Amino acid sequence: MTDLVVAGGTVVTASRSFPADVAITDGRIEAVAPGLAARNLQADTIDASGLLVLPGCIDVHTHTRLPSDEEPDRFYRDSVAAAFGGTTTFVAFNNPGTGISDAGSRSLLGGLEEFRHRTEGESAVDFGLSAVITGTQEDPITELPALIASGVPSFKAFMVYDFRLTDERLFDAFRAAAQHGGMVQVHCENATIIDALIADALASGHTAARYHAETRPVYAEAEATHRAIALARAAGASVYIVHLSSADALAEVVTAKARGWPVFAETCPHYLALTADRYANPDESTVIRSVISPPLRTDADRQALWLGLRAGGLDLVASDHVPDRLAVEKQVPAPSFPQISNGAPGIETLLAVAHGAGVARGEISLERMVDLLATTPARLFGLQEKGAIEAGKDADLVLFDASASRTIRQADLHHTSDFTPYEGLEVRGAVRTVLLRGQAAVRAGIFVGRRGAGRFIERAAAPLAAASG
Numbered sequence: 001m002t003d004l005v006v007a008g009g010t011v012v013t014a015s016r017s018f019p020a021d022v023a024i025t026d027g028r029i030e031a032v033a034p035g036l037a038a039r040n041l042q043a044d045t046i047d048a049s050g051l052l053v054l055p056g057c058i059d060v061h062t063h064t065r066l067p068s069d070e071e072p073d074r075f076y077r078d079s080v081a082a083a084f085g086g087t088t089t090f091v092a093f094n095n096p097g098t099g100i101s102d103a104g105s106r107s108l109l110g111g112l113e114e115f116r117h118r119t120e121g122e123s124a125v126d127f128g129l130s131a132v133i134t135g136t137q138e139d140p141i142t143e144l145p146a147l148i149a150s151g152v153p154s155f156k157a158f159m160v161y162d163f164r165l166t167d168e169r170l171f172d173a174f175r176a177a178a179q180h181g182g183m184v185q186v187h188c189e190n191a192t193i194i195d196a197l198i199a200d201a202l203a204s205g206h207t208a209a210r211y212h213a214e215t216r217p218v219y220a221e222a223e224a225t226h227r228a229i230a231l232a233r234a235a236g237a238s239v240y241i242v243h244l245s246s247a248d249a250l251a252e253v254v255t256a257k258a259r260g261w262p263v264f265a266e267t268c269p270h271y272l273a274l275t276a277d278r279y280a281n282p283d284e285s286t287v288i289r290s291v292i293s294p295p296l297r298t299d300a301d302r303q304a305l306w307l308g309l310r311a312g313g314l315d316l317v318a319s320d321h322v323p324d325r326l327a328v329e330k331q332v333p334a335p336s337f338p339q340i341s342n343g344a345p346g347i348e349t350l351l352a353v354a355h356g357a358g359v360a361r362g363e364i365s366l367e368r369m370v371d372l373l374a375t376t377p378a379r380l381f382g383l384q385e386k387g388a389i390e391a392g393k394d395a396d397l398v399l400f401d402a403s404a405s406r407t408i409r410q411a412d413l414h415h416t417s418d419f420t421p422y423e424g425l426e427v428r429g430a431v432r433t434v435l436l437r438g439q440a441a442v443r444a445g446i447f448v449g450r451r452g453a454g455r456f457i458e459r460a461a462a463p464l465a466a467a468s469g
Contacts, residue, residue, distance in 0.1 A: 356427020
């Protein structure tokens with residue numbers, strides 16, 4: 001028997017938009033068709049007239065911090081922020097800086113066990129883990145098969161920072177992933193170039209926040225992207241490039257895709273809506289809000305990324321949410337730029353920026369937005385019951401008012417950060433109601449969900465083609 005019908009809205013999928021009702025039974029979509037409300041009069045009804053019905057967004061790149069004794073609510077609060085923003089599933093990393101213990105950071109399986117224990121009963125929406133492989137772990141490659149079997153088929157490696165992987169270890173990770181059905185996500189920047197530029201800047205007395213961007217040039221990202229793709233190809237593996245920020249790095253991905261190699265790449269809302277002009281601001285407290293790696297790029301890069309999203313060179317958009325605070329991690333006066341925490345919040349503004357800076361301005365279609373924020377993330381990250389409005393899928397739905405105008409303000413957001421990089425950005429579109437497996441998490445703009453309603457999702461290995469040629 002149908003429990004609930006979302007009636008009268010326009011359903012948007014990755015391929016089309018059409019007027020239809022959505023019938024829900026036991027938390028899953030039972031049917032999508034016109035007239036379902038009239039045929040299920042006994043069911044509860046949500047009136048979606050004048051609204052778009054979207055699949056819940058899936059944010060596959062977040063650094064949501066684990067609860068601690070000092071800050072027991074921080075994981076929960078960011079999950080509530082996700083719900084407000086229309087995200088019903090997020091994937092978190094457990095890299096250094098997210099609150100994972102020293103013991104948990106030394107082992108992939110130990111880190112997974114700690115992550116699951118510390119997040120149990122915490123989240124308001126569904127979530128998963130992409131484990132982080134570091135150069136300081138004892139034997140991460142040996143642990144990868146068990147990690148994948150435990151529902152964590154994606155894992156991230158860094159080519160920069162003091163916990164980065166060497167090329168040799170990255171190659172080993174690619175080979176193990178190819179053999180066992182996993183996917184390596186890579187932060188692509190050339191450490192040799194960046195370390196040399198940082199040393200030169202510091203030697204010249206250039207310590208201000210803006211030098212973070214100046215010492216992380218586009219060519220350092222492009223070269224590392226090329227190298228990661230080459231290593232994956234040699235290992236017979238797929239590769240997923242995280243937070244791609246520039247036209248030059250995008251060219252490396254597009255070339256590889258044209259040759260039929262299994263290369264995937266994401267970009268982030270901040271690269272689509274903001275530019276490096278921010279670093280010219282004389283106010284250090286303003287510049288520090290945009291200390292992100294890779295840094296913001298030129299307007300030409302921004303336009304190239306939108307083209308990549310339209311044409312398929314980029315596969316999805318994810319937030320790279322880092323819940324830094326001006327009162328803590330980004331205080332002014334700041335230390336010299338290499339010591340400033342990298343990152344900015346975005347878990348609540350993913351859909352707002354993708355629609356407001358994208359769909360509303362004609363950069364992408366509604367259907368492409370759904371593909372980028374829900375359908376492709378579900379496919380690539382093994383979330384088989386998510387990402388689409390079709391029978392059998394989880395009833396994760398967002399009722400979205402595409403005509404509403406709003407200005408993004410920190411005062412209106414719910415994340416654990418005390419700022420947003422999008423302060424003052426005018427966008428069209430607003431989330432009205434959010435369903436998680438058929439249960440309301442947000443209703444008419446008010447949070448009505450509960451702590452612990454979200455589940456840890458053990459994900460399936462994605463059926464990605466092996467590299468060839």
